[in-house]
């Protein structure tokens with residue numbers, strides 16, 4: 001692996017290139033999600049063969065330390081034996097019933113115990129479904145149409161969220177998608193992240209019209225941007241004053257920055273929470289939940305319709321159960337360990353930057369963070385967009401060659417998990433030292 005003296009260059013990506021060529025004939029852009037394409041950094045997306053723990057191997061046999069973790073779910077690393085066993089056992093009893101199962105109760109209880117603001121929870125199949133459904137319920141509950149979202153936040157690809165959206169839309173330079181009707185767009189009010197005064201103005205101008213404020217309590221889709229002190233508290237106060245439902249989109253931060261997510265970490269309690277990624281242990285799961293009074297608006301108790309053929313799927317629930325029960329029983333060890341890794345990674349990065357006279361901006365919260373190619377503080381979409389994305393692209397490719405797999409965009413966070421230990425930390429920092437030297 002990469003050390004100061006042994007630099008890996010010129011990866012053999014010939015099989016990935018061949019697959020990519022073939023894939024583009026039958027799959028738009030050759031990928032089943034645009035975030036996977038290397039469009040904003042250039043080059044060929046890696047086709048992956050397998051992964052274990054903190055490491056991923058591509059179809060050409062190149063091995064990388066993985067800092068994407070399937071875009072968040074892999075808190076305990078790839079192919080964790082507990083998850084693999086749970087899925088195999090579940091599959092033996094059939095892959096789906098379309099009828100209730102006992103494991104769904106256990107998963108719901110685990111979620112409600114870990115995230116106490118969630119009194120009732122509904123399982124869906126993705127983070128996108130979770131946020132779309134939560135917004136519908138908030139609208140049904142309040143009888144209001146408008147939502148407030150933040151520029152640069154990403155809540156999946158529901159129509160009314162694809163306005164100034166972060167993640168793929170931001171990386172591809174198309175934050176407002178064609179196909180979203182004007183009718184949909186007019187009900188989405190856009191606010192600046194970390195600017196509560198702007199939110200207050202909107203809530204006052206649209207008095208009695210705003211159903212919900214949806215926010216990434218730690219933004220992770222324009223890079224990792226923590227909330228400024230007081231920002232989340234102010235959102236809570238505005239919602240209380242104006243009868244607005246506060247939705248924390250914790251699809252990314254849930255179980256990642258604390259056992260109870262960002263709401264536990266910052267001590268601010270939303271009315272509703274959306275979850276995804278870690279909750280399914282790498283299988284397709286999302287969830288939304290919140291106060292009982294609100295969740296009882298959901299069908300069949302209440303009138304707001306939301307459904308799913310595969311919702312609460314037994315494989316997904318068993319995988320989720322394996323992960324959540326591990327979190328519940330081992331949280332006192334897990335989160336301090338993640339925090340130590342995060343601290344050491346940032347400290348080592350700062351040393352690498354200092355050695356080269358660079359003053360790029362770093363952020364981190366729990367098991368996520370960013371290295372922004374900017375000398376300024378990054379606190380919102382505008383400051384994120386000021387980053388040198390070309391330098392990031394060079395860094396990304398240099399890191400790949402050094403054996404470290406980062407997100408192919410400046411506007412995505414890095415993630416790690418409990419499988420990232422001392423050895424991975426040392427290799428990552430050595431790789432980073434080489435990569436930064438090579439590109440400057």
Ligand SMILES: Cc1ncc(COP(=O)(O)O)c(C=O)c1O
Nearest residue numbers: 126127128154155156249251252
């Ligand atoms: C904060 C946030 N919300 C929602 C989503 C959408 O989740 P999914 O990709 O599972 O639909 C994502 C990630 O994609 C996310 O980061």
Ligand SMILES: NCC(=O)CCC(=O)O
Nearest residue numbers: 033035036071167221412
């Ligand atoms: N941060 C963005 C995501 O996690 C989305 C991944 C995807 O859409 O493939």
